Amino acid sequence: MSATKLNADGILLLEQPFARVPYENYRKVFRATQRNIERELGNVQTVSNDLLKRSKSREVNLEDAAKSIDGMIGRVENLKRKLSELQDTAGKPTLDVTRERLQHLTAVEALQTTGSLDFSRWADTRLDRWLVDWALRAGREKTARKLAQDKNMETLVDxxxxxxxxxxxxxxxxxxxxxxxxxxxxxxxxxxxxxxxxxxxxxxxxxxxxxxxxxxxxxxxxxxxxxxxxxxxxxxxxxxxxxxxxxxxxxxxxxxxxxxxxxxxxxxxxxxxxxxxxxNSLPTEPLLNLALYSGLASLKLPSCCNDSRNADCPVCDPSINILAEEVPYSHHANSTIVCRISGKIMDEDNMPMAFPNGNVYSREALEDMAAKHSGMVTCPLTGNQCQFSELKKVFIS
Known part of the structure; x- marks a missing residue:
């Protein structure tokens, strides 16, 4: 399959939750930090103002003032300990997750085509992330954890x-x-x-x-x-x-x-x-379902909904046909006919040829098959055989 130019913007459309979840987690850490600072330093400020007021009126007792100052120092040290624990247990891990996820997304922008090995690896990781997301939404937490551990991507899933x-x-x-x-x-x-x-x-x-x-x-x-x-x-x-x-x-x-x-x-x-x-900007449907919806919507035809199912059509596949029922039919301004054998488009330069049973394949693929089998050709779907000369030309209108 020939490589096509990578559409990074289109790929990143479904990735907003990927970056938003750690961002929201760090916001919680920030708010907790802010609350601790306001509470502890607020008390310190109150005691400090009280000492200042009493010192001006010369009502302050040195021993009481020393105790108040020790109390303020204790509050500040306690605040420092709390903030340090909060940063170590939640802040730093969340920042590390955010950094790794952004690096994962940034890697796409450096890729040029969908046929590159680096993109295949990135796409495989994305599929694994979507499978973990699906398992978590379905309540299969053990399966999700096992997959994340096996793929070494705990920081890339929620x-x-x-x-x-x-x-x-x-x-x-x-x-x-x-x-x-x-x-x-x-x-x-x-x-x-x-x-x-x-x-x-x-x-x-x-x-x-x-x-x-x-x-x-x-x-x-x-x-x-x-x-x-x-x-x-x-x-x-x-x-x-x-x-x-x-x-x-x-x-x-x-x-x-x-x-x-x-x-x-x-x-x-x-x-x-x-x-x-x-x-957390999470869609109500699993990301895997959304990706399948978009793919099925580009393939679904009215013929997919009748009794004559195509074994090679993803829309007709019983395992995902229930998802296909919810998407609209695809709209093609210009139809193309693709050979089941070679995967090449059939046109005036590579004409369709029909078997006696009505199944159609490209001339190039059938000529190649006939050359290898002494003029005999075999229908891949039914196994019926005939001479190449028995095939009929099909004209595209």
Whole structure:
């Protein structure tokens, strides 16, 4: 197959999550660092201002001042230790991952054609990354880890992220919002920017569970503490769930029965998954599926959807035909006919030749076959044999 010029921009279209995930991880490290600095240095600044004020009024005691200064030194040393631990355990590893991923993406820009050995290696690594992504989304974490280890590409895949996703989803499936709410707290600013209501939905569900257990006092206290702040934007929903305190879980009333329905937990899992994918620029479909969709869309024809399946057509392959059902037909302004034997285009210089059974191949391929077998040619699909002279010319219109 002849090499074609490499379209680096097209290749990088699906790679945004590849660079975005470590970036988001480092943002979390940065925010944690910022919080520690503001808290510790804020206390140091407060004590320092107090000492300065007391010294001006000559009310300061030297022994108390020395203790205050020792306390400030202790806070600064504690801050230094925390920041050092944070950098060693999360900051530096995240930066190393970011560097390796950017180097992996930059390597594509130096390649010229798709036929080069370096591009084949890069494409193989990309396929392995997509397989790990698919396995992680399907809940096959052991398979994903094994593949990543065998290919020595742990830094190029997001196993830790999907492990966290899986952990929180399992907790939700067990009717616990604790882990999901902790995640919302860590990402409160980012969720606010995308206008996510995930935290409200989780709080609402915890209130519903208190109502289900007939813990009315706890439910009212919970509403005052966690739902009151959402009244400006979600007052109708809050008023509706408030009525659950007067409605039994066995109610036949549709609007309240839906609130008590356990299917809400499945909806929460979907909402959480959508939110975390959104924050990390992850597509809702596996990257492997998206790549297959694009390839199938360029090949799919109306003939692929009838009973006459082509054994050599990826769209007709039973293993991936279910994906092909979701993509549109391809649009070709100029059709081409390719020989199944040689892979060459059939045109006026390499005319199609038809067997008596109707199967068509290129003249060049059949002439070469006849020269090697004393004028006999064999249909690769059916095994039928005949003399080259029995073939009929097919004219392209």
């Amino acid at each position: 196993i830790d992220l999907f492990t966290d996703i899986r952990r929180i989803e399992v907790a939700l499936s067990r009717h616990s919002c604790t882990e999901a709410l902790a995640w919302c707290s860590e990402n409160k600013t980012a969720l606010r920017k995308i206008k996510s209501t995930l935290e409200f939905e989780l709080r609402l569900q915890e209130y519903i569970e208190l109502a289900r257990a007939q813990k009315k006092q706890e439910a009212m206290a919970y509403s005052q503490k966690h739902l009151a702040s959402w009244q400006e934007t979600h007052l109708p929903q809050i008023m509706q769930v408030s009525m659950l305190l007067a409605v039994e879980p066995s109610t036949k009333c549709g609007r309240y029965r839906r609130l008590y329905d356990n299917s809400r937990w499945a909806n929460l899992i979907q909402a959480f998954r959508l939110a975390i994918y959104n924050l």
